[in-house]
Amino acid sequence: MFDSLLDLLICPGCQGRKLKLNQTEYQQEEIWKAEILCENCSRSYPIIDGIPCMLNREQLDAQQGDVLQEWAQKVKDIDKDIVDADMDTYKHLCRKRTGSNGVSEDAERLLWEKKLFIDNQVLKEEIGDKLAAKWMVEKKNLQVRNNHVFRFLDEIDNQFEQKWILNVGPGVDEDLISRLELKGINLINLDIILEPLINLRSKSRECMCADIKSLPFDNGTFDAVFCFHVIHHAHPIEQALSEVGRVLKTNGKVFITEINPNHFVSFQGKLIPRAIKRFIRKCARKHVGTNSRIYKPSPFEEVIPRKVLMNAMIKTGFDNITRKTVVHAPQCFPDAVISIWNKMGFKFPTVFDPIAFEYMFFGKKSRAETQPQKAEVNNGQELK
Ligand SMILES: C[S@@+](CC[C@H](N)C(=O)[O-])C[C@H]1O[C@@H](n2cnc3c(N)ncnc32)[C@H](O)[C@@H]1O
Numbered sequence: 001m002f003d004s005l006l007d008l009l010i011c012p013g014c015q016g017r018k019l020k021l022n023q024t025e026y027q028q029e030e031i032w033k034a035e036i037l038c039e040n041c042s043r044s045y046p047i048i049d050g051i052p053c054m055l056n057r058e059q060l061d062a063q064q065g066d067v068l069q070e071w072a073q074k075v076k077d078i079d080k081d082i083v084d085a086d087m088d089t090y091k092h093l094c095r096k097r098t099g100s101n102g103v104s105e106d107a108e109r110l111l112w113e114k115k116l117f118i119d120n121q122v123l124k125e126e127i128g129d130k131l132a133a134k135w136m137v138e139k140k141n142l143q144v145r146n147n148h149v150f151r152f153l154d155e156i157d158n159q160f161e162q163k164w165i166l167n168v169g170p171g172v173d174e175d176l177i178s179r180l181e182l183k184g185i186n187l188i189n190l191d192i193i194l195e196p197l198i199n200l201r202s203k204s205r206e207c208m209c210a211d212i213k214s215l216p217f218d219n220g221t222f223d224a225v226f227c228f229h230v231i232h233h234a235h236p237i238e239q240a241l242s243e244v245g246r247v248l249k250t251n252g253k254v255f256i257t258e259i260n261p262n263h264f265v266s267f268q269g270k271l272i273p274r275a276i277k278r279f280i281r282k283c284a285r286k287h288v289g290t291n292s293r294i295y296k297p298s299p300f301e302e303v304i305p306r307k308v309l310m311n312a313m314i315k316t317g318f319d320n321i322t323r324k325t326v327v328h329a330p331q332c333f334p335d336a337v338i339s340i341w342n343k344m345g346f347k348f349p350t351v352f353d354p355i356a357f358e359y360m361f362f363g364k365k366s367r368a369e370t371q372p373q374k375a376e377v378n379n380g381q382e383l384k
């Protein structure tokens, strides 16, 4: 972390602005290890390997150590028992059986994100360079999505130079980060877990470990915020959106991508009987060569219908809301099919948009406050 970042920060616990550094160790010109102390409430936040961790106490405890180990073992056992359950049963049982372990809900959300990230890495290793890896892990969909995002950005605003942008939940999408950096912006990558940030930090990217529902930045800090595939992890979504609105400058922009609950595969999934779906899951695991579930949703994830997201954005003070489809094909399709499907989708949007995989909302914060108010809406219209 560079010293200059401290000027943008507030304490996520009490919103206090008086923060000071203790026990600071530098590596080259950056703060590598230190403690950020809030002079107002005396909470402290560690800087670990150059990454400030501005989470609450329970979340900080869950990030490493015994809490994580014990919890991970518990979930591993549950996984083994219900490996072939359908998604809703899996989420319900996981929530029920991990819910009574004395960890706060905030910490539990964080632990699930860690599990998703680690499971994905394990799956990648198990699959190795089998053909299935091309289908399941190295998806072309992210680049396709980002191509459309950047075309859209150029249509509405290409003045990103020297602006401050917050990228929430980068995950493993380095494509987006490097393309944003090429535009000469000041980018901060923020995630609730350390794992994806450690990789980004090792490439000298400015990172912040924090929760979107309690952002450690002062009001009106950013010109734009990107939340790609994150909001459905952070229910109730109004809390996350209000925080995004708070840290945006007036006229600042938010870009949100989310999965369409009615995308093609989900629609098909509703029609196929459970026993057949279980059989397909078994075959897929055998083909990939893994004994664990391939798709492991967190019980805290809940996809968001477009209308619900739009209404939540209005309620939290955004207007000029515009919707755009960014990817038509579901991720589980082979790359060649993804290419054809997406091309067809963009050619015939009326037919393909309702069942497209990913949609994007763009909104502008045009008021200083984020109290619920009536806002002007470009009623779900596509930008040509
Ligand atoms: C599905 S991944 C999306 C990754 C990438 N942006 C993409 O589009 O593929 C969700 C990311 O959001 C992060 N995340 C989940 N809940 C969060 C929260 N409450 N605050 C900040 N980040 C969160 C996860 O750790 C993960 O990296």
Ligand SMILES: [Zn+2]
Residues within 6 Å of the ligand: 011, 012, 013, 014, 015, 016, 038, 039, 040, 041, 042, 043
């Ligand atoms: Zn404080």
